[in-house]
Amino acid sequence: QVQLVQSGAEVKKPGSSVKVSCKASGGTFSTYAISWVRQAAGQGLEWMGGIIPVFGTANYTQKFQGRVTITADEFTNTAYMELSSLRSEDTAVYFCSRDGANGRIDSWGQGTLVTVSS
């Protein structure tokens, strides 16, 4: 099963951007979708978008359209999620995940806490 290791916690100012990485090992990377899911403290799970690395085209939920960019590097087996124009409401744990067959998420990263504070 693939292992996903994310980059460390970030503290950002409102209006700035954050880029979180997710490195895959031990399994197939390029042909499975990588999704990003976020979770604010005490709240539920929110799917932000995903990408199939071999195709390179991401799709996003409308809420984040224009602010989020998801990319993937097949050579380093690493996916990235960049969120711009940060506001306090973006403070959350961001998870990367691998979608298995039929979209089920069978592997998760450990999560990256992004704190947006002035």
Place this chain on the structure above:
Amino acid sequence: DIQMTQSPSSLSASVGDRVTITCRASQSMSSYLNWYQQKPGKAPKLLIYAASRLQSGVPSRFSGSGSGTDFTLSISSLQPEDFATYYCQQSYITPYTFGQGTNLEI
């Protein structure tokens, strides 16, 4: 977007109880429904996929059923380690929306 509505939002139970959580979709989605368990500070864990298929390594006391718009997750005999939050998720069409979660507590 497909809206997923879980009920109840919280549930009190005891070890040995049988519990059922329901998930309703705003439109039909065949059997593209997954269930996850999440414990505090941890990533979610896949329990059930395709509405009724048990993920490898998940105890058989967990089961899922349903198709179309109505789905259920059942736990036949609660164990102490089952107290957690449970989420349904549709993977029929992007965005892959989640239910709001069910907090299962003692």
